[in-house]
Amino acid sequence: MTSEGSAAPVAATDADLRLAHLERLADALAGRGLQVRLSAPTERPASLHVINPRATALTENILAENGTDGWWFWWSWAERIAAVDDLQDAADRIARVLAAG
Structure with a gap:
């Protein structure tokens, strides 16, 4: 039972988690x-x-998509970049692909 003025915890939806990973x-x-x-x-x-x-x-x-083996960042052409837990690797790979020259 919750006390007056406090709400029961709400589980994050996939949409919430997706947004958090992308942020x-x-x-x-x-x-x-x-x-x-x-x-x-x-x-x-x-x-x-x-x-x-x-x-x-x-x-x-x-x-960012959730699969049977967890959350991953994906390129638009449906290729995995890196697991969301490996944020620095994902950012490095994206920066490398978008680098000029």
Whole structure:
């Protein structure tokens, strides 16, 4: 039973977790000088749009999905980048792919 004024804990949904993972990745990528824009429309899963500001043609949409073996970051062409627990590796790989020259 909960006391008045306090709510019972609510389990995070996949949508909440997806958004949280993408927000963490956005912070890591922004720290590497990339521009990021989080998109969270109600009709489809959230994604992270990443742009190299020195070469704006170099862009990518990153997804976070939960599978049987946990949460992973994914390229838009359905290839895994890294597990969400390996945030630095994911950010390094994305920055490397979007690097100019």
